[in-house]
Amino acid sequence: MSRSLGRMSADAAHQRTASEEEFRSYYGRRVLKEPVWEWFVPAYLFAGGLSAACAELAAGADLTRRPRLRKAARLGAFGGLGTSMYFLIADLGRPERFHHMLRVAKPSSPMSVGTWILVAYGPGVGVAAVAELLPSRLRRSRAGTLLGALARPAGLASAAVAPGVASYTAVLLSHTAVPAWNEARDRLPFVFTGSAAAAGGGFGMVCVPVDEAEPARRLAAVGAVTELVTSRQLDERLGVVSEAYRTGTAHRLRRWSEYLTAGGALGSLVAGRSRAAAVVSGLALLAGSALQRFGIFEAGVESTKDPKYVVVPQRRRVDRGEQA
Amino acid sequence: MTVSRESFFGPLDDVSGDAGYTEHPQRVGFFTDTSVCIGCKACEVACKEWNLLPDDGFDLLGMSFDNTGELSANSWRHVAFIEQPAPARESSPAREAAPAREADAVDLGLPSFDLPGAGTGEETRTDFRWLMSSDVCKHCTHAGCLDVCPTGALFRTEFGTVVVQEDICNGCGYCVSGCPYGVIDRREGDGRAWKCTMCYDRLGDGLEPACAKACPTDSIQFGPLDELRERARQRVETLHERGITEARLYGEDPNDGVGGDGAFFLLLDEPEVYGLPPDPVVPTRDAGSMWSRAGVAAAAFAAAAVSVFFGRSRR
Numbered sequence: 054m055s056r057s058l059g060r061m062s063a064d065a066a067h068q069r070t071a072s073e074e075e076f077r078s079y080y081g082r083r084v085l086k087e088p089v090w091e092w093f094v095p096a097y098l099f100a101g102g103l104s105a106a107c108a109e110l111a112a113g114a115d116l117t118r119r120p121r122l123r124k125a126a127r128l129g130a131f132g133g134l135g136t137s138m139y140f141l142i143a144d145l146g147r148p149e150r151f152h153h154m155l156r157v158a159k160p161s162s163p164m165s166v167g168t169w170i171l172v173a174y175g176p177g178v179g180v181a182a183v184a185e186l187l188p189s190r191l192r193r194s195r196a197g198t199l200l201g202a203l204a205r206p207a208g209l210a211s212a213a214v215a216p217g218v219a220s221y222t223a224v225l226l227s228h229t230a231v232p233a234w235n236e237a238r239d240r241l242p243f244v245f246t247g248s249a250a251a252a253g254g255g256f257g258m259v260c261v262p263v264d265e266a267e268p269a270r271r272l273a274a275v276g277a278v279t280e281l282v283t284s285r286q287l288d289e290r291l292g293v294v295s296e297a298y299r300t301g302t303a304h305r306l307r308r309w310s311e312y313l314t315a316g317g318a319l320g321s322l323v324a325g326r327s328r329a330a331a332v333v334s335g336l337a338l339l340a341g342s343a344l345q346r347f348g349i350f351e352a353g354v355e356s357t358k359d360p361k362y363v364v365v366p367q368r369r370r371v372d373r374g375e376q377a
Numbered sequence: 378m379t380v381s382r383e384s385f386f387g388p389l390d391d392v393s394g395d396a397g398y399t400e401h402p403q404r405v406g407f408f409t410d411t412s413v414c415i416g417c418k419a420c421e422v423a424c425k426e427w428n429l430l431p432d433d434g435f436d437l438l439g440m441s442f443d444n445t446g447e448l449s450a451n452s453w454r455h456v457a458f459i460e461q462p463a464p465a466r467e468s469s470p471a472r473e474a475a476p477a478r479e480a481d482a483v484d485l486g487l488p489s490f491d492l493p494g495a496g497t498g499e500e501t502r503t504d505f506r507w508l509m510s511s512d513v514c515k516h517c518t519h520a521g522c523l524d525v526c527p528t529g530a531l532f533r534t535e536f537g538t539v540v541v542q543e544d545i546c547n548g549c550g551y552c553v554s555g556c557p558y559g560v561i562d563r564r565e566g567d568g569r570a571w572k573c574t575m576c577y578d579r580l581g582d583g584l585e586p587a588c589a590k591a592c593p594t595d596s597i598q599f600g601p602l603d604e605l606r607e608r609a610r611q612r613v614e615t616l617h618e619r620g621i622t623e624a625r626l627y628g629e630d631p632n633d634g635v636g637g638d639g640a641f642f643l644l645l646d647e648p649e650v651y652g653l654p655p656d657p658v659v660p661t662r663d664a665g666s667m668w669s670r671a672g673v674a675a676a677a678f679a680a681a682a683v684s685v686f687f688g689r690s691r692r
């Protein structure tokens with residue numbers, strides 16, 4: 054009832070203190086605009102995170118002589134990057150103008166910062182992947198030798214930027230007026246890097262025989278635990294907006310993410326003994342990471358549809374006399 | 378031009394100077410005094426006409442006289458209509474004079490025998506009031522939309538206003554989520570972001586914006602922001618003296634979460650009743666802390682990636 058306007062102001066002021074659910078609005082309409090982004094964006098978040106974690110695994114495998122892990126991870130990093138670039142461009146209202154992103158470098162815009170992070174990240178990933186794919190008869194040619202020599206420094210360079218790729222996307226979402234993303238700003242980077250590590254580790258477990266996949270299993274376990282712990286905090290510690298995470302589609306997606314990630318993490322403990330177990334756990338981790346991104350995205354969208362998430366926390370701040 | 382914390386949050390005296398203009402005109406803005414708005418929507422129409430905006434469809438929303446609904450890519454002025462019960466004013470002389478029996482009677486709207494214009498208007502007032510308010514882009518001192526735009530399509534003009542360049546925008550949609558007032562939006566079928574320009578083209582020719590020009594009651598006032606703020610303060614004082622204690626300014630305070638609005642309002646109820654956020658904050662306020670948290674997470678991610686390659690195999 055409080056959402057409609059058929060109430061006098063003194064009356065409503067009374068109601069508001071009675072319960073946090075009571076608030077006033079303009080015909081119950083949204084205050085903010087919903088994000089115009091579609092499923093491409095959470096898919097990008099997932100693919101980008103996967104790529105970053107693979108780049109790390111690839112560099113480590115290269116230095117510790119694990120050729121099969123190196124190959125799979127380099128290709129994973131490349132594939133993840135390619136897919137994420139596709140998603141990023143496809144989500145633009147004017148995809149043919151994507152290069153307008155390159156006309157400025159703007160520290161106040163996480164999307165601009167991210168663009169330049171990807172510019173720094175991409176070439177190394179590309180070189181390392183092409184070196185991996187080169188047919189053996191071309192390897193002895195002059196270009197092939199050069200590429201072979203460049204692969205390691207290129208891979209290491211991209212591995213140095215990869216943590217930025219895995220974490221900046223959290224700022225990308227939080228640096229908005231979208232309540233569920235903005236209020237999660239202190240925790241989202243950890244959920245995202247955890248989710249990225251779990252996905253990359255899972256990918257390694259799926260693609261690489263168990264005797265070389267030990268680092269992938271460990272990365273998966275560390276990532277999954279980080280993700281599970283910090284993701285729970287979104288449900289509980291964000292005041293009114295936690296409800297956006299705890300209800301509806303966002304909740305369903307994130308609950309499944311939790312099951313799959315927890316299952317995959319447990320599986321990673323025994324995945325050293327069985328390839329089948331490794332593949333199943335790896336797939337569970339990949340799916341868990343993807344669902345996490347979609348769930349968080351969805352919570353943000355929901356939090357713009359209901360004026361409650363905007364009005365209630367702000368009204369409370371005003372009533373307490375706190376300054377923004 | 379120096380970039381400091383004030384460039385992103387808090388009061389900022391010279392917005393255009395901060396954006397890099399060495400010589401520029403005074404900052405201009407809108408003061409929308411909703412206490413005199415009659416809900417004629419001349420502003421909405423004038424804006425559509427001048428800026429050649431497409432229609433938003435012909436929906437009947439069932440929200441009093443409001444069939445526009447909200448600001449959008451195609452509606453850069455939006456008149457809100459709020460019907461609410463209002464307590465009778467103690468000071469009203471007409472109410473004191475009115476016999477109780479008549480006050481209880483139901484008005485069937487039949488023509489009366491009184492001479493037109495014989496009364497003062499007071500005697501016809503009921504325990505009901507109608508609020509009307511013409512909303513618009515706030516042209517924030519610290520504009521969330523402008524801060525996040527990755528192409529530079531959104532820019533600060535020499536007048537201190539915020540404008541999208543349609544030939545640059547690639548429709549990334551970041552501004553839509555960056556605006557704490559829910560103003561800017563992407564246009565369907567066009568793919569680019571659109572919002573009020575405060576008639577940048579007219580300002581350049583020394584004209585006032587179309588909405589302010591069309592407003593028949595001067596509810597929309599255009600001018601140098603400093604003058605408008607002064608005038609608004611006086612108006613609130615006058616209204617308070619007349620017993621309208623609920624009159625308040627919204628968005629005029631340079632100490633608020635967006636550094637003050639270039640377009641601010643005089644409201645007669647709480648902002649959320651008009652569909653406005655009670656205490657909006659530009660997301661950029663927390664940019665520093667967000668990046669440092671991301672830095673910590675990135676470092677932990679890197680450390681984990683290195684450490685998984687060390688240590689004895691536990692297989």
Ligand code: SF4
Nearest residue numbers: 514515517521522556
């Ligand atoms: S109200 Fe929104 S669209 Fe207008 S200047 Fe402020 S942030 Fe930008």
Ligand code: SF4
Nearest residue numbers: 526546548549550552
């Ligand atoms: S949609 Fe256009 S104006 Fe908005 S942030 Fe993207 S490029 Fe800038």
